[in-house]
Each structure stands twice: as C-alpha cells, then as structure tokens.
Amino acid sequence: MLWACLHFPDFSLQLLLRGSRACGPLVVTTGGNRPRILSCSLEARTHGIAPGMAMSAAYVLSPQLAEHPRDPAAERRALETAAAWAGQFTSAVSLLPPAALLLEIEGSLRLFAGLRPLLSRLRCGLADLGYAADIAVAPTPSAAWLLARGGAGSTVTDPSGLEAALAGLPVSLLDQSKETTRSLALMGVRTIGECLLLPREGLARRFGQGLLDELDRALGKLPDPRPSWTAPSRYKSRLVLPAPVQETEPLLFAANRLIQELTGWLRMKQAGITRLKLNLQHEDRKPTVAILGFSRPSRDPRRILALLRERLSTLILPDRVEAIALESAEAQPLDSRNLSLFPEDRLPEEERWLIIEHLRARLGPEAVYGIATHPDHRPELAWRCCEPGTDVAAGMPVKRPLWLLEQPKRLGGDGDQPVLDMPLMLIAGPEQIESGWWDGSDATRDYFIADDGNGRRFWVFRERQGTKAWFLQGMFA
Amino acid sequence: MSALDFVLQNPTVWRGDQYAKVAVESVSTGFAELDMQLPGGGWPRATITELLLNQQGVGELRLLAPALARLSQNEKWLVLVRPPHLPYAPGFESLGVNLSRLVVVKTRSDAESLWAAERCLRAVSCAAVLAWPGCASSQALRRLQLAAEEGKNLGVVFGPTRSAAFPSPAPLRIQLTAGRNRLELQILKRRGGGWAPPLSLDVDHPACTACSEGDPEGGTTRALSACAPPYRRFQHGVA
Numbered sequence: 027m028l029w030a031c032l033h034f035p036d037f038s039l040q041l042l043l044r045g046s047r048a049c050g051p052l053v054v055t056t057g058g059n060r061p062r063i064l065s066c067s068l069e070a071r072t073h074g075i076a077p078g079m080a081m082s083a084a085y086v087l088s089p090q091l092a093e094h095p096r097d098p099a100a101e102r103r104a105l106e107t108a109a110a111w112a113g114q115f116t117s118a119v120s121l122l123p124p125a126a127l128l129l130e131i132e133g134s135l136r137l138f139a140g141l142r143p144l145l146s147r148l149r150c151g152l153a154d155l156g157y158a159a160d161i162a163v164a165p166t167p168s169a170a171w172l173l174a175r176g177g178a179g180s181t182v183t184d185p186s187g188l189e190a191a192l193a194g195l196p197v198s199l200l201d202q203s204k205e206t207t208r209s210l211a212l213m214g215v216r217t218i219g220e221c222l223l224l225p226r227e228g229l230a231r232r233f234g235q236g237l238l239d240e241l242d243r244a245l246g247k248l249p250d251p252r253p254s255w256t257a258p259s260r261y262k263s264r265l266v267l268p269a270p271v272q273e274t275e276p277l278l279f280a281a282n283r284l285i286q287e288l289t290g291w292l293r294m295k296q297a298g299i300t301r302l303k304l305n306l307q308h309e310d311r312k313p314t315v316a317i318l319g320f321s322r323p324s325r326d327p328r329r330i331l332a333l334l335r336e337r338l339s340t341l342i343l344p345d346r347v348e349a350i351a352l353e354s355a356e357a358q359p360l361d362s363r364n365l366s367l368f369p370e371d372r373l374p375e376e377e378r379w380l381i382i383e384h385l386r387a388r389l390g391p392e393a394v395y396g397i398a399t400h401p402d403h404r405p406e407l408a409w410r411c412c413e414p415g416t417d418v419a420a421g422m423p424v425k426r427p428l429w430l431l432e433q434p435k436r437l438g439g440d441g442d443q444p445v446l447d448m449p450l451m452l453i454a455g456p457e458q459i460e461s462g463w464w465d466g467s468d469a470t471r472d473y474f475i476a477d478d479g480n481g482r483r484f485w486v487f488r489e490r491q492g493t494k495a496w497f498l499q500g501m502f503a
Numbered sequence: 504m505s506a507l508d509f510v511l512q513n514p515t516v517w518r519g520d521q522y523a524k525v526a527v528e529s530v531s532t533g534f535a536e537l538d539m540q541l542p543g544g545g546w547p548r549a550t551i552t553e554l555l556l557n558q559q560g561v562g563e564l565r566l567l568a569p570a571l572a573r574l575s576q577n578e579k580w581l582v583l584v585r586p587p588h589l590p591y592a593p594g595f596e597s598l599g600v601n602l603s604r605l606v607v608v609k610t611r612s613d614a615e616s617l618w619a620a621e622r623c624l625r626a627v628s629c630a631a632v633l634a635w636p637g638c639a640s641s642q643a644l645r646r647l648q649l650a651a652e653e654g655k656n657l658g659v660v661f662g663p664t665r666s667a668a669f670p671s672p673a674p675l676r677i678q679l680t681a682g683r684n685r686l687e688l689q690i691l692k693r694r695g696g697g698w699a700p701p702l703s704l705d706v707d708h709p710a711c712t713a714c715s716e717g718d719p720e721g722g723t724t725r726a727l728s729a730c731a732p733p734y735r736r737f738q739h740g741v742a
Binding site for chain 2: 045168292377378380381382384385387388392393394396397398399400405408409410414415416417418420423424426427428429431432446480481482483484501502503
C-alpha cells in the first residue's frame with residue numbers, strides 16, 4: 027500500500043482565495059461578538075495583521091479589511107467535493123477532516139505511468155482548483171499524514187525508510203492530548219525519533235497505550251484501516267467569493283474552479299453531464315440561475331466554460347454576486363465512439379454539436395431547431411420542429427413550397443381569382459386536401475399554385491366550405 | 504482563321520467578357536450557365552456571397568437548392584439564420600435536401616442574427632450558412648467574410664437590391680430579379696473581375712452538368728487557367 031496525503035494548510039482561507047484572481051486584505055475570524063483572527067492572507071500580513079489578533083485591532087491597521095467568519099460546515103463540504111475530484115486518481119479516497127485527504131495510490135501507479143507523473147498530475151489539478159496542498163507519500167496513512175504536515179514534499183515508498191523519515195518530525199504533530207505533548211517536552215523529547223528511542227513499556231505506562239499504538243500504526247506495525255469515502259451521485263458545490271462582483275470575467279474565473287472540480291468528479295464516474303445549473307447568489311435577492319444544456323454528455327472543462335461564457339454574456343445580473351453554486355444533474359455515460367481507421371476523415375461528433383450548444387446558450391434553447399416532415403395531409407401539420415439532426419423517413423415527394431406562412435393570410439378576391447395586390451393567376455391545381463375531421467381542426471381545401479405576373483409563385487388555397495375564401499399559405503422561394 | 508482571330512489569340516489581348524479564373528474551392532450551383540460565369544465554377548467556399556433581391560420568393564432558394572442538396576449529403580450542418588418565413592420541411596425535402604442536416608436559428612434582433620451568422624460561419628461543422636440579417640453594414644459583412652474564411656464554408660447573405668449601390672466586402676454579389684417563369688441574374692461583382700452577361704435561369708429545372716464530377720465533399724476546385732492575362736486581375740471592381 028502506498029498512501030498520498032493532501033494537506034491544505036489554512037483551508038478556510040484557501041476556500042476564499044481560490045474564488046478570485048486577486049483580492050484585497052482578507053482574514054478569517056472566529057466569528058461571534060469579539061472575533062479574533064484565525065488566518066490572514068498575505069496581503070493582510072503586509073499590513074501587520076497576524077493570527078490571534080482581535081478584529082478591532084486589525085481594522086485599525088487596515089480599514090478596508092474583508093472579514094469572513096469561519097464556517098466549518100462549508101469547509102467540510104469543500105473537503106468532500108475535493109475528495110470527489112480526487113476520485114479520478116484512485117478508488118480509495120478517505121477524508122481526514124478538517125483539512126486533509128488520503129489517497130491510496132499504489133493501484134493507480136501503473137495507470138498514471140509511475141509516481142512522479144501521478145504526483146505532478148495531482149499538483150496541476152490542485153492548482154486548477156485553486157488549492158495549495160502539501161503532498162506527502164508514505165506506505166502507511168498515518169505516516170503520510172504526519173509527513174504532509176511536518177515536511178511537505180517528502181516521498182517515502184519503502185517501509186524500511188519510514189522510521190528515518192519520521193524521526194525528525196516534532197511530537198506535537200501526533201494526535202495526542204496537549205498534556206502528553208507538554209510532558210514529553212519537559213522530558214526533553216521533542217521529535218518522534220527521540221520518542222521511539224524510549225523504552226516501550228515505560229512509555230506505555232506513562233502516557234497510555236494510545237501513544238504507542240499511534241506510533242506503531244505510523245510505522246506499519248499495526249493495521250490502520252481507513253474508511254473509504256463514496257462520492258455522491260450528483261455534484262453540488264458552492265464557492266463564496268472573497269468580494270462581491272458583477273463582471274463576467276471574475277465570475278468565470280470562480281466558476282472555472284468549480285468546473286474543474288466537476289470534471290474531476292465526472293472523470294471518476296467515467297461519465298459526462300448534459301445539464302448544469304449555476305446559481306449566482308446575491309445578498310438580499312433571489313439567486314440568478316443560469317442553466318446550461320449540452321446536446322451530448324460532456325466533461326470537457328473548456329467546452330463547459332465556453333458555453334458558460336456565452337450564457338453569462340446574455341445574462342443581466344440584478345446585483346453583485348456573493349457566492350456561486352454549481353449543481354449537476356445525474357451524470358450520464360459518455361458516448362462511446364469507435365476510432366476511425368483513417369483519422370480526420372470525419373468530423374468529430376462533439377465538434378458538430380458544439381455550434382448548436384453555443385447558439386442555444388446565447389439565443390435560448392427554443393431558438394435553434396431542426397425541421398422534419400410529419401405524415402399528415404394538412405400542410406400546416408405536415409412538418410414538425412425537432413432536435414437538429416433527427417432523421418425521419420422521407421415522405422412522398424410532392425411539389426411543396428419552401429416557405430410557409432405562420433398563419434395563412436386571407437387574400438382578397440372571390441370567385442375563381444384570388445388577389446394579392448394584383449390578381450393572381452392560377453397555374454396549377456386544384457389539389458384537394460380534406461383531412462382532420464377527427465381532431466377538430468379539419469381542413470377541406472383546394473390548393474393551387476398561383477403566379478403574380480412578376481415571377482413570384484405562391485401556394486394558395488380556397489376553402490371548399492363556408493365562405494369559400496382564398497388564403498395564401500406558402501411561397502415557392 | 505481570320506485576322507481578328509489571330510489577334511485575339513495573343514495572350515496579351517483581353518476581352519471584356521472574360522474574367523481571370525482563380526483557384527477557388529467551390530460547390531457547383533447545379534446550373535451549367537451560372538457555373539461558367541463564376542470563378543471556381545460554382546458557389547465559392549470560404550467567402551460570403553451576397554444575393555440582392557427586392558422581394559422574397561423570386562426563386563432565391565431554388566437557385567441555391569442543388570448546392571444545398573449536395574452539401575446536405577455530408578454530415579455538416581446547413582444553417583438558416585432568421586429566415587423570413589417558416590422553412591417548410593416537405594418543400595426542402597422535395598428539393599432533395601437532407602432535412603436532418605438543416606438547422607433553423609431564430610433571432611430577436613439584427614445584432615443577434617449577425618452574431619449567429621458569424622458564429623456559424625466560423626464553425627467548421629457548418630457546410631453552408633444562409634442568413635437574412637436585415638440590413639447589414641459593410642463592417643458587419645466584413646466580419647462575416649472573415650468568419651467564412653476561417654470556417655471554409657459557403658456563406659450566403661440575402662440583402663435588398665438598393666444596397667447594390669454601396670460597396671461591399673463580399674467577393675461575389677449577384678442581383679436577382681424575377682422574370683417570366685425564370686430568374687434573372689446579374690453578377691455585380693466576382694473574383695477575377697470582368698463584365699458578366701446577365702443570365703436567365705429556369706430555377707425549377709437545374710441542368711446539372713457538373714454533378715457527376717464531384718468529390719465526396721461536394722465541391723470542385725478548378726485550377727487557375729489563363730483565360731485572361733494575369734495582369735488584368737486588378738479588375739476586382741467594387742460593384
């Protein structure tokens with residue numbers, strides 16, 4: 027077994043910083059009546075602000091300071107979505123709240139062509155998510171966790187090297203009570219290595235079996251099972267922006283973080299999505315909702331982002347956005363596709379649908395459609411709007427116009443000659459159509475092709491019953 | 504051979520009804536007379552073509568139908584951007600257009616039509632884009648032209664006859680008027696220049712001479728032939 031531990035230092039602060047490219051001084055506080063600072067951004071540090079300071083003192087140093095109270099529930103949710111994203115690297119991910127993930131990676135080494143490529147993929151991916159993580163690899167989960175927090179970047183693959191690697195780490199990293207740590211310090215034991223040199227019996231008598239067990243688990247002498255975390259069937263994630271924004275670009279930047287996370291989750295599921303909902307949350311208003319639809323299941327972050335850009339460019343935001351939330355529908359299996367023997371001889375299927383999606387994102391889903399014939403004798407019912415690309419069996423070839431009027435237009439004239447500005451000459455017909463008596467919109471009409479003497483040809487009909495009025499229904503364009 | 508023929512054989516003599524044939528990838532129009540007058544021998548690809556007409560319904564779609572029918576055999580889209588009326592499925596089918604390739608785009612404004620047309624022209628997945636953008640400025644047409652160059656597709660923009668008086672960046676401009684049972688065409692501008700005689704086509708009965716020699720893409724590329732001396736090619740007159 028080989029475990030990688032991703033530890034996110036200052037996780038509550040990272041959650042805010044990832045939402046924006048650049049932001050002013052920012053602190054995370056304890057909240058409550060007299061908030062104290064838990065962590066502060068680099069910018070805030072340059073103003074002389076440090077963790078532990080009272081908020082009132084910090085405001086004196088930097089009046090434009092942005093304050094966010096810590097939200098442990100949000101941190102937990104963010105850790106879970108990060109775990110969902112990490113699922114693409116291994117099937118065994120476990121959470122180490124509040125701010126670490128454990129990945130069992132031995133089984134994935136072959137797939138990713140070794141440890142180094144896998145780690146660099148992890149680092150790149152985390153950078154796309156906007157996280158800075160300390161990563162350590164060790165044969166036991168506890169050791170990986172200790173190494174990640176104590177000395178980032180250490181990679182131990184051989185169990186025999188474990189003791190040496192852990193020896194230099196301070197005992198304060200161990201999951202022991204404060205008293206234990208203090209007593210050890212009073213004894214002059216500051217590192218794990220020094221702790222391991224002490225006689226086991228004495229150590230157990232003085233500090234209990236717990237300390238010994240923890241050390242043994244870290245060294246692989248005791249089993250250390252970790253519950254593996256199961257990703258939910260839908261992706262749902264929220265990102266609080268460090269400062270409210272209304273412009274498209276900063277929103278896209280933040281949305282990209284979530285989209286990257288979403289596509290990691292989709293890769294784990296080996297699936298794509300066809301519907302995506304982005305909630306843009308305002309302070310005192312209902313959230314603005316942007317829904318993206320894909321004609322084919324997709325998990326390409328660039329494609330999703332391009333579509334979102336199109337959608338956001340037409341959206342009118344009533345107010346500044348404080349937080350964004352991305353929600354996916356059920357993931358769907360990706361279209362399987364046979365690779366062509368001769369590449370480039372066909373247009374990739376996704377490429378074909380890209381343009382349809384783009385047009386729909388900007389103009390609305392109903393604005394882009396295909397047409398198909400429908401077996402009905404009544405001309406206005408002989409066609410249907412449909413999804414572009416729908417194949418319908420061809421009907422009988424008859425002479426029909428290319429343009430149809432939305433509503434038949436009443437023509438002047440009576441008797442045998444209809445009039446549209448000038449008398450029309452009937453050059454073909456009549457074609458008698460009588461149908462639809464069963465559904466209430468029955469038609470009994472004589473259809474003619476008429477010429478206006480200027481080279482334009484129309485498709486006109488005369489009611490055979492009632493008023494016997496003439497109507498214009500189509501044009502032979 | 505008369506003395507006149509002898510003089511005309513001299514390659515430095517240019518005749519007014521000739522135009523320099525340029526290598527343009529094109530799709531046969533399906534009308535042999537029209538193909539002969541168009542550089543590349545058909546509707547040019549990777550450019551926009553302006554069809555100017557005063558009234559809808561003179562036969563502008565039937566003129567394009569043979570080319571559209573051919574392009575629809577391919578898997579790429581044929582896009583109609585803001586058609587003036589509902590495109591009628593049985594009508595298009597009767598002209599041989601594969602309906603599953605046809606995409607209709609409804610827009611709410613001229614600006615949206617131009618955006619959609621430009622976006623479709625830029626996409627390699629569209630074989631042809633027919634747009635009715637209302638009144639398109641020269642600048643807008645220029646954008647469409649650049650987009651068509653990128654997407655290498657057949658772009659057709661319908662406009663009113665009155666815009667014939669104004670210059671346009673479209674390399675091919677044809678004015679359409681209805682004649683008695685026929686469609687009268689006047690090529691106002693084409694690549695290679697030269698004056699084109701007015702044409703009168705029976706759009707209901709395309710005489711498809713070039714249909715047999717197509718490549719699967721449905722296009723033909725005619726090589727440059729020295730029909731007129733090359734130095735006469737400055738005749739890119741703004742029509």
